[in-house]
Amino acid sequence: MSSDDDITVRLVTPQEASLLIGLIWSCYGETYIDPSFYDETAVSELLASRRLHSIGAFTDAGQLVGHMGITLRPHGGITADAGMTLVDPRFRGRGIARRVAVGLAEQSMALGLVGVHDYPVTVHAATQRIGAGFGVDTGLMLANMPGDVVFQEMETPTPDSRTSSLIRWLPFGLAPERSVYLPERYREQIQALYAEAHLTRTVLPSDDHLGERQSQLESAYDERRQILRVAVMRGSSDLAAKVEAEIGGAVKRGGLVAQVDLPLADPATPVGTETLRAQGFSFAGLLPEYRDGDVLRMQWLADSVDDAAFSILSTDSTRAIEEFVLKDRGSKSG
Numbered sequence: 001m002s003s004d005d006d007i008t009v010r011l012v013t014p015q016e017a018s019l020l021i022g023l024i025w026s027c028y029g030e031t032y033i034d035p036s037f038y039d040e041t042a043v044s045e046l047l048a049s050r051r052l053h054s055i056g057a058f059t060d061a062g063q064l065v066g067h068m069g070i071t072l073r074p075h076g077g078i079t080a081d082a083g084m085t086l087v088d089p090r091f092r093g094r095g096i097a098r099r100v101a102v103g104l105a106e107q108s109m110a111l112g113l114v115g116v117h118d119y120p121v122t123v124h125a126a127t128q129r130i131g132a133g134f135g136v137d138t139g140l141m142l143a144n145m146p147g148d149v150v151f152q153e154m155e156t157p158t159p160d161s162r163t164s165s166l167i168r169w170l171p172f173g174l175a176p177e178r179s180v181y182l183p184e185r186y187r188e189q190i191q192a193l194y195a196e197a198h199l200t201r202t203v204l205p206s207d208d209h210l211g212e213r214q215s216q217l218e219s220a221y222d223e224r225r226q227i228l229r230v231a232v233m234r235g236s237s238d239l240a241a242k243v244e245a246e247i248g249g250a251v252k253r254g255g256l257v258a259q260v261d262l263p264l265a266d267p268a269t270p271v272g273t274e275t276l277r278a279q280g281f282s283f284a285g286l287l288p289e290y291r292d293g294d295v296l297r298m299q300w301l302a303d304s305v306d307d308a309a310f311s312i313l314s315t316d317s318t319r320a321i322e323e324f325v326l327k328d329r330g331s332k333s334g
């Protein structure tokens with residue numbers, strides 16, 4: 001990928017899993033958000049399976065000092081999740097994260113991805129600044145990060161409270177043109193995001209009621225994050241009952257947040273969106289090409305969650321999406 005002064009950017013091999021684990025320790029101690037990343041066999045297997053593509057910054061001595069990851073999704077597709085941005089505290093402020101980000105762009109293109117979704121934290125502004133001006137900020141997931149994640153050697157103003165993460169679309173290729181069904185209340189916002197991202201979308205008239213067949217959902221509960229994630233494959237008249245049952249199950253296990261993805265290729269999504277709003281959901285974000293086309297993410301927070309946690313936002317565009325998300329949350333019963 002690239003080599004400059006004493007730093008070389010290249011892919012991390014499965015045999016180097018222990019180096020990645022060491023870097024996670026130096027950045028997060030024992031508090032990293034995904035506990036499986038402390039297990040060398042699991043990390044090595046993940047790298048060998050090529051579900052995780054790790055882009056590393058190495059010193060001449062072979063020390064891994066910077067990292068970003070591209071995680072392919074189980075259902076495949078033409079986009080993936082970016083993240084795991086890590087720079088050893090002793091090597092920060094030298095532009096290493098930016099150089100790894102260039103490696104991430106190169107690797108994404110080599111994989112044929114038309115873009116990746118990135119989720120910069122808001123406990124500090126560093127990662128937001130790395131992609132600023134290149135990506136499009138399309139959402140904000142409230143209370144997405146537990147308060148006990150410790151960012152070593154970073155100033156974080158709200159220790160112990162859950163914090164929000166942005167959703168950022170980083171385009172690396174030409175996405176297909178698509179037809180979408182947009183909820184009226186979010187139509188203007190979503191179309192503005194499409195325009196900003198140069199995505200060609202035709203808006204079609206949607207169904208005015210949910211069909212009688214059964215909804216199809218895939219759900220997963222993340223214990224560490226205390227977040228329920230639901231992907232709606234098809235929304236039908238039992239959507240509210242099914243989502244309520246999923247939330248009930250998650251709350252019993254300590255769940256505090258639910259994120260539900262609705263496909264914008266489904267003519268029932270606009271009425272499904274209103275169904276979710278009646279259950280206390282509000283707009284989290286637009287994820288272009290996330291799964292069989294674009295996805296609208298809606299979010300729900302338990303009453304005990306303080307959604308007023310302070311976010312550090314670095315640009316006008318991040319502040320604009322926060323404003324939209326908070327306004328929609330404030331009006332969620334309407």
Ligand SMILES: CC(C)(COP(=O)(O)OP(=O)(O)OC[C@H]1O[C@@H](n2cnc3c(N)ncnc32)[C@H](O)[C@@H]1OP(=O)(O)O)[C@@H](O)C(=O)NCCC(=O)NCCS
Pocket residue numbers: 027084085086087088091092093094095096097098099119120121124125126127129130151152154155
């Ligand atoms: C975030 C992190 C990867 C930045 O690495 P880095 O190599 O020091 O970053 P760079 O030198 O390439 O700088 C990139 C941008 O971030 C900014 N930045 C770096 N550290 C920062 C900090 N502590 N606070 C605010 N901005 C910061 C830089 O100023 C630069 O932006 P600019 O060019 O607009 O000024 C590193 O601090 C880290 O590993 N932190 C802990 C883990 C983490 O928070 N990961 C991100 C999760 S989304």
